[in-house]
Amino acid sequence: DAGVTQSPTHLIKTRGQQVTLRCSPKSGHDTVSWYQQALGQGPQFIFQYYEEEERQRGNFPDRFSGHQFPNYSSELNVNALWLGDSALYLCASSLFSGTEETQYFGPGTRLLVL
């Protein structure tokens, strides 16, 4: 049973560019959340997708957008990259149940903006 997978593992971009990160959820899961972890901090919630719609959003600008596909996989897009967007981006999946679910994390994509 494959867990949560993310691609790519590492990425280098320059300021102003756009980036797309990808996530495949754990088998049987229908909800995907994205987190940003800057150096020395805990992960910060970006947004969550369920039934192909953004269900919740954290305190991130509109430059951060996402998408969920019918097979539940998800993409995180960041436009007009800043140096401060350099971070580890984590994807987590869960099965929506109406109660608090365990979220299963992928290994992350490390983004460096130069």
Place this chain on the structure above:
Amino acid sequence: ILNVEQSPQSLHVQEGDSTNFTCSFPSSNFYALHWYRWETAKSPEALFVMTLNGDEKKKGRISATLNTKEGYSYLYIKGSQPEDSATYLCASGNTGKLIFGQGTTLQVKP
């Protein structure tokens, strides 16, 4: 407390020592508390999800308690082993949105 806070920030113990960490979170509008273990170069691993005041959960040598009225949770590791070396994260959760602390990094020396 407005944010999720963890202490200590780092901890170095000898193999066989027992240790514990603290997670403090806002007690108002509490919904759930999550604990994760995160080893270097791996994915964060879910340890516990706790929702009820007084909850105690155990997984092998690791256990956790929850006090929702005062807004804290303790994570205990009994007889630490080198393989327990990792960063331990707690997060206050509400229908999928997790607010993480900055983590406690544990180093267990053989």
